[in-house]
Amino acid sequence: MGRAFVGIQPSFPAAAREALKDSQLRTNLAHATGTIRGKRARVTEELPDWEFLREAARGIKQQTLADLADLLVEFEKNAQAAGAIVHWASSAEEAIAVVREVAERHGVESFVKVKSLTTDEIGLNEAMNAVGVDAYETDLAELIVQIANEHPSHVLVPAIHKNRSQIRDLFIEHLGANEDTVDDPAVLASIARAHLRSRFLDAKMAVSGANFAIADTGSLVVVESEGNGRMCLTLPEVLVSIVGIEKIIPSWEDLEVMMQVLPRSSTGERMNPYTTIWTGTAEHDGPAEVHIVLLDNGRSRTLAEPVGRDALMCIRCSACMNVCPVYERTGGHAYGSVYPGPIGAILTPQLLGPGQAETLPYASTLCGACYDVCPVMIDIPSILVHLRATGPHGGTEKAAFAEVARTLSNARGMRRAHRWARFGLPLARLGSALRIGPIRAWSRSRSLPQVPRESFRDWWNTR
Template sequence: MSASHEPTSHTFEANAREALANARLQKALGAASGRFVSHRASAVAERPDFEELRRCGHAIKQEALDRLPQLLEQFEEHVVARGGRVHWARDAEEANQHVIRIAKNENVKRIVKSKSMATEEIHLNHALEAAGFEVVETDLGEFIIQLDKDIPSHIIAPAVHLTKEQVSEIFERELRETNAPGAGIPGLNAIARRTLRKSFLSAEMGISGANFAAADSGSIVIVENEGNAGLCSTLPRIHVAVVGIEKLVPRFDDLAVMLKLLGRSATGQRLTSYTNFITGIAGDGEEGPEQFHVILLDNGRSKIYDDDHLWGSLRCIRCGACLNACPVYKRAGGHAYGWVYQGPIGAVITPQYLGLERAPALPYASSLCGACFEVCPVKIEIPHMLLELRSQVVEASTEASGAAPKRPFFESLSFGAFAFLGRRPKLWDFATRLGRWLLRARSSDGQIPALSLPLLNRWTARRDLRAPARETFREEWARRRGRADAEADA
């Protein structure tokens, strides 16, 4: 498959419909989400203090946000003191230019990368390839995605939408591995390992993201299960880490909490197989990179920081638990969300990064069931933020500037009428009586099987609509219990 970098968030509903019709995708999503959910549940059940850990995680990330400007400077001081360099990037363009400049200055030709959502966000690969560098993704999922010219569909499991049969096809086609079909998962792993080993050994630059950055030590932390991030950050001469400014935690010691939360929430592991702590460059007599660069990426984060209702979304540690818990993500899949961040957290942050006008459907891509909040290790109030975003969508649609798309006429008309009638009980009763009468005329055996009215037709397409009562409960109450209550109430 080939996917473009152009966001398609504005067509979420159509994207989701396409996903629902794709049986292979539904099977892959159902299996993966079931696995993630049950693994997380058992890992959480092991810790009777998990709620306490969540509260601590929330407090740590909130403190980091409260003190962010100061912590960023402290982090920079410590990175520099340990022989590293810090580059500040306002947006994607600046971040990409920093990396390209470093690579050019150091005569880099080959680059290996470990998984990083921040670099997905800025389309770093695209920029590096356009500048003439060879870039190889070394996380297995990302490697598959890169070969297939696809885009990730899950924050921590980028190729979760693919089955192993599809991966075999990709390896056969792109790597000319004629043994790939039928190789099974171990065989496919062996092919990837063999291919990637060459890249690790020949690359001059390794690029990673970071899961956390500790302000008081200048360390970055990368968690992983494959060992590729460790190789990317140690084998090549130069290590570049692209780090969103929200990755900061105040103290190295805070990682004791954050790492417990991350592994359990993400994959259901107590800890991931590897946890890389990287502090500065290799010292005398030590092996490791000669250069360590940290790109501190804003790219819209400080705009989110300024929104009183939504800035808590910067606490996100990208564990993906909300995706796995979400009944909408499980059906729609990650690509439906149309940009690099998917699922409930994607529905919250994508409209903030891209602008509401480019993702007005995402805040509505939720039944507001709250399963996302329930599993969030840092207690981000995702459903409440989606509601806030919905109100911003409606507000922006009425602005004269016309920057945001207008809401459907029928919708704004309906809610206008709703507000008008909702505070005029007599008119409300009259209008609803009329509505009930119309609906009852279409019913048989107490159910309405099909309606051609706007929106209600979408209800009856898949379920019956129970016919409304001839007489409302209140009317019946007044009739049976006399007018006493009505008068007492008046």
């Protein structure tokens, strides 16, 4: 069975063309990303050492990737010593099998969920529904996406593509709100709160991800805004946390840096409202049974990539999405992955492996805005260029540029190219206008240059 990412079809160009027809979507996205961009800019500008913090965060993640094997073993040892049961899953299927086994052993027919991209990545909800166990999302935005029967379109704000009145309509249809309900955020939140309260109180089991896993104590950290995550992490008797192996950081000192850069970069807050940290189990406090599933699912292969491995440094803050001109116009669904935007364009093809999501590295203007805001300084544009060069069209591009280099590096070649351009370019322009010929796709959004009647050499020779 393949990995359970949300469908990678249609390819990005086709999906983006469809998304661009939706003017309501573009309005929602422009408003939401613009607001978060402004908040992030304000709280990062007020820190005189912001750039040093970014460098420190990058250093921590780079060192972590270099020592990952040792840190994972250290985390496992410390988490087990604190009472957690640690599982290793090389694939989505293995991770799902752990959740299924735990659910069956405890006889649960449903569980509550903390917002988690990793569980979306492995398609946990769909897989568990297929065996008769319901997954209830408790994050407000995830709940909206779930009742709409859609997928998240942003890593931080999963329902960013929906506005208040669309959410109100969903609540009337699925959560029993009456027709007089107004689309006021406080009213809508109170309806969701009432709906979720009974879910929390009835739940025997919860599933979460984690923002960070601290190796030197075996602790897990969940950073959130609503407190719903904390309810899931403390009320049920059984907790299963599915954690990508790249979420490890060596120590609590490193967490101090991460907790300064993450909330500022994601929600534009100095500090997020709820940070829950737990270490194994404790008598009469929180879940009595804690499972931690350390998930690979393509990460080891990505780690072996000398250039692309930096994508594993991502702390899922979403800042790159909020500044990306492509994301702002197409929205997240066009990427066909739970990781949309610039990070999705470099992470998804690598996690999925060769031959998958090959158009995503082209979903970028290479403007560099993502690199400028990334709190761990991932050079996303360079990785995009690298993935394009090593992708299926990379060979053609390489051959074309080798020919250009050969031509431009000798005078005879240049003269021949000038002659060709005088006859070839008008033909190519005609082909482009008629949408035929080899450059029709390239010229869809670009204009071929006009050819002057006389080349500079000819002009020079006649004078």
